[in-house]
Amino acid sequence: MVALNGGQGLTIFFTGLSGAGKTTLAEALQDRLRAIDRRPVRLLDGDVLRRHLSPDLGFSREERDLHVRRVGYLASEITACGAIALCAAIAPYDVTRREARALVESVGTFRLVHVATPIEVCERRDVKGLYAKARSGQLTRFTGVSDPYERPGDAEIVVNATEVTVEEACAQIEAELGATGLIGA
Numbered sequence: 001m002v003a004l005n006g007g008q009g010l011t012i013f014f015t016g017l018s019g020a021g022k023t024t025l026a027e028a029l030q031d032r033l034r035a036i037d038r039r040p041v042r043l044l045d046g047d048v049l050r051r052h053l054s055p056d057l058g059f060s061r062e063e064r065d066l067h068v069r070r071v072g073y074l075a076s077e078i079t080a081c082g083a084i085a086l087c088a089a090i091a092p093y094d095v096t097r098r099e100a101r102a103l104v105e106s107v108g109t110f111r112l113v114h115v116a117t118p119i120e121v122c123e124r125r126d127v128k129g130l131y132a133k134a135r136s137g138q139l140t141r142f143t144g145v146s147d148p149y150e151r152p153g154d155a156e157i158v159v160n161a162t163e164v165t166v167e168e169a170c171a172q173i174e175a176e177l178g179a180t181g182l183i184g185a
Contacts, residue, residue, distance in 0.1 A: 009108035009109070010111070010183070012085070015112065023047070025159065025169055037183050039082060068093075069096065076106065097154075157172070
């Protein structure tokens, strides 16, 4: 299908705590967008990119910022080509999310999705046991426990993954993007 916005690139940046559902939503949205929009869609998962693009980085604020800048740069390159980038990264600091937004907006459109899942729910979902390790002191600088997560005040879309299913959350995101002509109908 033809994109309503004439093919301009788009980045949809999912932010939230570890275990909030960012990647799950981005993967589901990727499938839906491929069915309704002619532009290529690429998923940039923060954990995957950390392994392949940023294996040299730890979890200090400076290193987290550099990782998010790298994700933002990749998203801007995808967006500049007229494609859709779906980024799923914790991106805990407001200033760095704003830098990613500015990079993308210099070449296309950026929409921030805050996956606002409460930390208690994230901890219950934690199959890797990271929250338990962080709470016991085995893991330092863990976002939401021993390192801050700055809730975004500029998110265009807020999803509480405890109140809606993945399908409902994707439908909400799709409806909001479609209403503004950012995706094909």
